[in-house]
Amino acid sequence: MFRLRGRDWIILTAFIVAGAVGYGIYSNWMENGLRRAEADMKSNLPLRADQNTTLVDVKYDKTHSTYWYVIDKPDQFDAQETARQVQIGVCNNADNSSTMKKEGFSYEYHYKTKDGLALTDFKVTTCD
Numbered sequence: 001m002f003r004l005r006g007r008d009w010i011i012l013t014a015f016i017v018a019g020a021v022g023y024g025i026y027s028n029w030m031e032n033g034l035r036r037a038e039a040d041m042k043s044n045l046p047l048r049a050d051q052n053t054t055l056v057d058v059k060y061d062k063t064h065s066t067y068w069y070v071i072d073k074p075d076q077f078d079a080q081e082t083a084r085q086v087q088i089g090v091c092n093n094a095d096n097s098s099t100m101k102k103e104g105f106s107y108e109y110h111y112k113t114k115d116g117l118a119l120t121d122f123k124v125t126t127c128d
């Protein structure tokens with residue numbers, strides 16, 4: 001059986017503490033980076049995506065990003081085609097697909113009319 005001696009315990013404890021501190025610093029850095037990126041993006045909103053679609057809000061988290069859009073002419077909006085095109089766009093970006101695969105990251109989308117009527121909501125979680 002493996003036994004730790006006094007010095008071994010000190011080294012093991014130092015290693016665990018260093019790992020915990022490192023993770024805390026990384027988490028704080030990651031959260032601050034996300035907050036800055038979100039604030040930068042929000043400073044450019046609303047942002048016209050195309051003739052019928054405006055990005056009105058975003059939310060960045062460690063595990064997913066969420067986007068809210070307003071559609072000007074709902075009669076010209078195809079929810080299935082939009083979901084298909086967004087999936088293609090997300091998955092054609094190598095960084096996005098790698099992050100989803102390695103870290104379980106996802107991208108969430110919400111579309112509504114100017115009056116607030118929900119048109120569609122969907123999530124991109126894989127690129128299979």
